[in-house]
Amino acid sequence: MTGVLRREPALEFVRARDIRMGERPDAEVLAYAADNGFIVMSHDVNTMPSAAYARMSSYQKMLGLLMVKQSDPVGTIIPCLIMMWSASEADEWENQVSFLPLH
Template sequence: MIIRYQADADLNQAIVTGVLRREPTINFQTAFAARLAGVKDPEVLAIAAQQQRILVSHDRKTMPSEFATFITSNQSSGVIIVSRKLSVEVVIEELVLIWAVSSAEEWVNRIAKLPL
């Protein structure tokens, strides 16, 4: 199955815009479209999992532990934690590369940090 992304509310919107400009066929839902503003991490993870989307977030503080708790009783489509120190261009390149060379099944219950 093809990878689909979900932007967390904290993700820099320029990343989503840049990914879609670079590869318009990528399905990358914005946090606004998913109505994630103010939604707690466990619910964000549930929404992404329900829609079979890899969650892309800048949240290095709480998301990894929330993800660990979430996958004890649920299946996740995966999480990618993006360092704010990376340039937007590098993040775009890595997300497009992940989309191009891996499948959604490879990301089930997996968490990764960018840069890879």
């Protein structure tokens, strides 16, 4: 997040742990994000996508889930996030699970 904010300070990030959601179940994190207008970005590729698909299959709103593997180079992810932010609207990611970097 720090690298993205250095290059594009207008981006808004909220960390789950900063809002006491860090240890909450994935479904609760996704619900909080939907209720507060956030797209979720997560490293939890093992469980978060399943929670997102479950939410979508029950017709609950989800503003999008961006998955980033811990092993992905930060230098690849930063420009991808900035491009997504500058070239799209948040509602374009609604009910989508996307794996970064985009290809």
